[in-house]
Amino acid sequence: MAPLPPSTLFRHGLAAAWPICLGYFPIGLALGVLAQQTGLPWWAMAMMSILVFAGSAQFICVAMLASGASFPAIVFTTLMVNLRHALMGSALAVHLQGVDRRFLVLFAYGITDESFALNMARFSKGGWSRWSALTANQLPNLTWIGATTAGVLVGQFTPQGAFGIDYALNAMFLCLLVYQLKNWLSVITALIAALVATLWYLYIPGDSYIVAAAVIAATCGYLLKRRQEGHQ
């Protein structure tokens, strides 16, 4: 098969990635408005979106900044929240065997839950160029940087708590949680996490409840799975 011209590969990426961009826009805008109400200047939002580019971690960062959390707590929570991308990177590596490291260094920057889901589906189907995959990674990234920065600028004209903006974070987490509930084991793990997190939050000061509950619940889930497999 003759190699396709770059413009065609770009168009393939664009055609696949536009729904992600469309989805990122309102969420990015909401994050920007929320950040503005926390006192983040627009340039800080732009800098965070360029350096971090991780939707849920950025929402958590804004929430933690608002509640006066320490820098190490924010960075550690970011690490825990984004550790899942290590698994996604491993899975993507199967389709990017022997590819130039310089390409991978650039490609890794754009790995998100959404682009991962899209690219894995396309790679598995076949005929998906890594350049189209890179386009599908980076276009949502540009949208995200633009939308979050615009949100801060728009936020100055938005009254506190208008349009239920305070609920954007909760709603996004609820939907991302639903994406994760694939079987009974993940449902039980989520329920254990909710229970442990609430109790930990009530009785132990600070914000260790997120990491503690996640580790305890995942371990319980894993042990349950082991036990079930042992019985079969």
Add this chain to the structure above:
Amino acid sequence: MSWQEYCLLFAAMGLVTYLPRCLPLIYLAHRRLPKPLVDWLSLIPAAILSALIAPSLFTNSSTRSLELGKPELWVAIPTLYFAWKTKNLAGTVVLGMALYWLAGFV
């Protein structure tokens, strides 16, 4: 916060976001993670998201005490149902915000 403080925080956050995306992709391309670790890690996203959201639904953050029946909790039920049925992230965020906004008038 100053420019330097933001720089430092976001650079550190960027690093811990980028490394997990980059290192396995580059170095683990030919190897496999041990199965128990993969199984355990696969449960982390559900656990961490649930842990993040639960206290905001069931507790009062200013007094740090149990509070059942907050608008956050009531709004979560239709929002969760919508997310389950449609799997639409943007739609769920817009619906959740709209319901929470309306709940403020009740």
